[in-house]
Amino acid sequence: MSTVPLPSAAPRREALWQFLREEGDAWLFIARTVLSYFIALWLAMRLQLPSPNTAAMTTIIVMHRQSGMVLAKSFYRVFGTLAGAAAALVIVGAFPQQRELFLGAMALWIGLCAGGATLYRNFKSYAFVLAGYTAAIIALPVIDAPGGVFESAMYRITELMLGLLVSAVVNDVVFPVRVRDTLRQTARQQYRHFIGFMRGSTGGAIARADMEKAHLRFVRDAVTLEDLRSSVIFEDPQARSRSAHMELANQRFMAVSTSFQSLHHLLNRLQRNGGQAAAAAVIALYRPLGEALGDAVPSRALLRRLRTARHEMPAQAAAAVATLDAARAEDFEVGAGLVQRFARELELYVISQLDLGGERIAGDLVERARFLRGNDFAGAALATVRTVATMALLAVFWIGTAWPMGANAMLLATIFSGLFATSPGPVRVTLKVAFGYLGGMVAGFLCVFFVLTRIDGFPLLVASLLPFFMVGAYLFTRPALSLFGLGCCMGLAYILAITNPMVFNPVHFINDGIAQILGLGAVVLMFGLVPPAIGSAWLRRRQMAALRGQVALAAAAPLPGLRYRFESVNRDLFQQIVTQTVAGSDESRQLLSWALAVHETGRAIIELRHDHRDQPLPPKLEAAADAAVTALGRFFQQPSSPAYAAALAAVDAALACARTAPGESVALPFVREHLHLIRLALVDDQSVMARYMPAPVAATETVPHAS
Structure with a gap:
């Protein structure tokens, strides 16, 4: 029975x-x-x-x-x-x-x-x-x-x-x-989810679908946190006094999530296009970060682990690049630069979380950050x-x-x-x-x-x-x-x-x-x-144009505060558009593709401009880099096959100039890395760029998407 x-x-x-x-x-x-x-x-x-x-x-x-x-x-x-x-x-x-x-x-x-x-x-x-x-x-x-x-x-x-x-x-x-209770819970969930997502990605590449879902989550978390922060200052004096710290923590979250996405896009491209050796070397360099994140520990202990891993990276990178041929060494250097940028920004994000908890970290500069909207x-x-x-x-x-x-x-x-x-x-x-x-x-x-x-x-x-x-x-x-x-x-x-x-x-x-x-x-x-513009195809087209135009902003706007402006406006525009599109539709996929491309390319341009702002470059290289940045801004503003060809040619010319440039400028290797990263994104036939490539290349992909 x-x-x-x-x-x-x-x-x-x-x-x-x-x-x-x-x-x-x-x-x-x-x-x-x-x-x-x-x-x-x-x-x-x-x-x-x-x-x-x-x-x-x-x-x-x-x-x-x-x-x-x-x-x-x-x-x-x-x-x-x-x-x-x-x-x-x-x-x-x-x-x-x-x-x-x-x-x-x-x-x-x-x-x-x-x-x-x-x-x-x-x-x-x-x-x-x-x-x-x-x-x-x-x-x-x-x-x-x-x-x-x-x-x-x-x-x-x-x-x-x-x-x-x-x-x-x-x-x-x-x-x-209290809104402050919701705000604190949201901030903790944002931190735990991001750390947990990174902990689960220590193997290197992340599937495209998982990266798209992650991007949606990252954008929603950043915008939601800002909306709550702007309201909680009216009910709680302590929250009001910590408002600037919360805004800075949110900005650091956006910055580190962009670097994280760029790193994994690069690994996916290298593994698809014969760069397995360089990808393996980048993953090996990235592995100590994964080990630091390997188990749940208090934020202060995690900070010590991250600092140790980051300080060991330059020596590890120098040893790894010596084992690669010239072409793959350049790919590795780009990846190594992204890993170190990601590690530095992750460390700052963890410091912000400690700061929000009342633990002041010596040497941390509390910058003034603002979350700007895309109106x-x-x-x-x-x-x-x-x-x-x-x-x-x-x-x-x-x-x-x-x-x-x-x-x-x-x-x-x-x-x-x-x-x-x-x-x-x-x-x-x-x-x-x-x-x-x-x-x-x-x-x-x-x-x-x-x-x-x-x-x-x-x-x-x-x-x-x-x-x-x-x-x-x-x-x-x-x-x-x-x-x-x-x-x-x-x-x-x-x-x-x-x-x-x-x-x-x-x-x-x-x-x-x-x-x-x-x-x-x-x-x-x-x-x-007279229906409102909100939710209309007309406004979505305008918002998409504004989102792509963020690359032109990255190329030409004054550098002070540009990182924060770029990251926040991108996410606000994306959030506005995605709420009016059907999940899983072609329009939604195109939006995700463009959003990821804008994040990666625009951020690389900003880092390129920052790295050679105070360090003089050879005049020929500086002119070529400026021309490449301008051509990229034009392409993203009005994408077309001719504009794509012009942008790719300008980037190739600047990269060739960077490879042969004389002099000992400190910024030279960083400029070369940023240009190479931009080029890899431009020739990625698994991204939205595929539709603007010559027909034989683009034909391999029926639905453009971002990797």
Whole structure:
């Protein structure tokens, strides 16, 4: 008789614990959200502000499950609020009696703010969204009474700031969920994954598919870490004081990952093209690093191992090169240079991790590093045009019909135009939020005319509104329903229009609801007629051109800070494009191919320029090297077979000149190594370069890719 083992209860307990933990986090978020809303509402009423609902609505717009994110939103929201208030005063002062000019200037300002929001993919975009929204909420209600604009500005600023202050305090005090914890965990995971990946690659070559996956992971880790770092500085003084160290550690991670990829690309090429002896010698030189990484040890012990291995490398390289013929010796020297560069950068990366842990390493210079973004101003211009057209459409309708609720329609269109200008599918996203918004409006109608009319006093007001807000906030915590939940909370908070005392006017309520629906409809219409650049094939082509153009940047930009600029902008551009491409598609493969080629070639150019910046070269060689660098930049900017042939010829000429150059310049061997590395990348018929090679060479590869 056989027995069937019963399933273990441990997985069920773990699944139950995970569910309860997620539900607990969700309900804590709901508690913080409703608490912020009602405290802001109560304070606004106690201070007798004319529109308590503005303060309460602010807490809904900035709600987030992590307290640091709320603080980041609030910080930028303050700047946006002040800028919007200043713009409102200027516009009203410039066109106090000219409605058409007034609305035209307002539409232009709101459009510019929406365009500015598309240039950022973090909470800085909120400053632009709020600059447009604040200007509208201050100026539009006083369009017929411009003398009251200053009073309107003071009240709106006070209400907005009150909502921001309440959200910040509640989210920082009531069961806060810290971004710093996520940041530290992400930084540790980035370090452990990279060290572990290198530990598993000590055999030399890495399969192309594994390198592509690694590149995707490296890019995602670097961009995610920067996004978290830019938010955590608002919630934690210690994190703020260590922000520069974290940014430097991230930059060193990007640099060492690029060197790591270049080294293994070179090993793959040598092993494919008859350079097994040189590849074996490079792998032997690389092996001590693998041994240093061979088992998990504390970072300080790992640092000692790496330093020992790096200090032994020059002697090992000199002994190995003596065993190779001239052609393979040159291949080996290129590989040896990459191994030593990789070892030096890996050591710096480990030092950065120790520094983040509070262990200061003597001799380490804390450089100033910045993570720069790859922004596309044409896409921002398109968002500006679309938003201006939306506002102009509503303004014309308002003027033509003299509808008293036209300002409300424009206000809501301002919010949605800015919030979803950066979405790759704005029609779909806006429709989801709009359906939630309509649900919130229906709930608001029931709440106002069937509940609030029967109660008196603030405690009963809270008890009456609480169930409605809890439903929307809970839906916001569900990934599949988050947009619907956001719309539900916004629609409910906006349509309630809580005042002190409360006014129950069904006609005004219905007109206000129609105005909001009209504003939402105008936004959806214009998103459909003028789709955003984000996610479009047009923008992806522009971003790909910008990514390839990074090689031209490496060839011509000033050297101070160029390494950091090159590494960060590359990854930001790649992350933008890869999120809009289908994984495994031809487009995705082409993107990976170009990204790896840009990383390797651009970094080699930067190192070449650095190595001969302070060491004079023979004039003929310097001219040839400059010509090669310029030709490479032109090819990557506008790739074609003639441009490829010109770049290869220029590199060959510079390399020939370097091999025969007289003199004892310290930089000469390094320049020769960089040029040889660039040439090996150019003639790699397993890379994206294959499509630009002569037909007999390129025909061996049907789908170009990077090795």
